[in-house]
Amino acid sequence: MARRRNELIGDELDVVQKSLKSEVMSFDGAMEIFLKDAKRKGLREFTLRYYVRECNDFRKYLAREEHSLIINEVVRRHIDEFIEDMQERRCLRTVTINTKLRAIRTLFNFLYERKYIDENPMHKYPLLKERKANIETLSLKQLRQLLNAPNMRTFTGQRDYTFMLLILETGIRLNEAAGILVDDVKLAEGQIFIRNTKNHFHRYVPIQEKMKEQLRRYLKLRGTCETDHLFVTIDETAMTRSQLQKVTAKYGKIANIKGVRCSTHTLRHTFAKLSVMNGAGVFELQKILGHSSMEMVRVYVNLFSSEVSEKHRQFSPLNNL
Structure with missing residues (x-):
C-alpha cells in the first residue's frame, strides 16, 4: 500500500491557510494586519487613530461580556448586542454609534476580502437611521x-x-x-x-x-x-x-x-x-x-x-x- 505524500499542495494548503488565518487569529492580530495595510495605503494619522479608537471600543465590549476574542468567532449577534449596549447602557447618540459601526465594518470587510475570516458579520449591516438635525450656523x-x-x-x-x-x-x-x-x-x-x-x-x-x-x-x-x-x-x-x-x-x-x-x-x-x-x-x-x-x-x-x-x-x- 503506497504511503501518502507528506507535503501539502494546492487545495490542501488552502485548508491549512484558512485554519491558520480564520480560526486562530486574535482580534489584536487582525487589527495589526488591518492597520499595516491602512498605512501602506497612505491613510492619514487622524484616520488611523479613528480606526484604532472605535475598533478597540468594540474589543473592550467583547472582553467585558466574556465573548471570544478570536476574530472568526465574532458573529452578527455580537454586533446587535454591542449596539443595544451603546443605546441602553451608554446612551450614545445615533451619530456616534454609526461612527463606530463604520470603523468596525471597514475592519471586517477588509478581513473578509483578504480571506482572514470565512463569514463577515458586518455584511450589508445597516447603519442606524438618524433624524437629520438642523445644521448649526452663526448669525x-x-x-x-x-x-x-x-x-x-x-x-x-x-x-x-x-x-x-x-x-x-x-x-x-x-x-x-x-x-x-x-x-x-x-x-x-x-x-x-x-x-x-x-x-x-x-x-x-x-x-x-x-x-x-x-x-x-x-x-x-x-x-x-x-x-x-x-x-x-x-x-x-x-x-x-x-x-x-x-x-x-x-x-x-x-x-x-x-x-x-x-x-x-x-x-x-x-x-x-x-x-x-x-x-x-x-x-x-x-x-x-x-x-x-x-x-x-x-x-x-x-x-x-x-x-x-x-x-x-x-x-x-x-x-x-
Whole structure:
C-alpha cells in the first residue's frame, strides 16, 4: 500500500491557510494586519487613530461580556448586542454609534476580502437611521462678536483671527487648515493650496482682498520659523489640529455667544450658508468645500437657498385672497 505524500499542495494548503488565518487569529492580530495595510495605503494619522479608537471600543465590549476574542468567532449577534449596549447602557447618540459601526465594518470587510475570516458579520449591516438635525450656523451678529473677540494687539490674537477668518472665507476643514504651509498661500493668485484633504484630492480655494490683506499682515508678524506650517505657536512650532480646534470655542466663550456651538465646523457650515444665500452654485460650492459627492452640498442648498422663498412670494395662494 503506497504511503501518502507528506507535503501539502494546492487545495490542501488552502485548508491549512484558512485554519491558520480564520480560526486562530486574535482580534489584536487582525487589527495589526488591518492597520499595516491602512498605512501602506497612505491613510492619514487622524484616520488611523479613528480606526484604532472605535475598533478597540468594540474589543473592550467583547472582553467585558466574556465573548471570544478570536476574530472568526465574532458573529452578527455580537454586533446587535454591542449596539443595544451603546443605546441602553451608554446612551450614545445615533451619530456616534454609526461612527463606530463604520470603523468596525471597514475592519471586517477588509478581513473578509483578504480571506482572514470565512463569514463577515458586518455584511450589508445597516447603519442606524438618524433624524437629520438642523445644521448649526452663526448669525451675522454672532460672527461679528466672534471676530471682535481676539486681542489684535497680540500675536496669538492676530493668528487666531486669521485662522477664523480663513475658515469663514473658504469653508476648509480643520485638518486642512492645520496642514497649510506658508508656500501654499498664493497671494498674487488669490488662492490657497489645500494639501491635507479628506479624499486625497488636492485643491485650490479662492480668497478675496480682505483675506489677502489679513494674511499679508499675519505673515509679516509670523516671520521665519523652523516649521513651514502657516499657523504657529508663540514658541514657533506648528499648531496641531487639537490646538486649532480650541480656537473658535475659546473666542465663542469670550464673546458670550449662546445657542450655537462655536467650532471650526460651525464656521464651515456658516461659510456654506452665506455662500448659498449669496447665490453660489452647487458645483462651485462642491469644489471649494472639497466634497466628493453632491449629497451635503444639496443639503446646504435645500436649507439655505432664498430662491424658494422668492418664488413662493409669487405663487402663494394667499396672494389672491
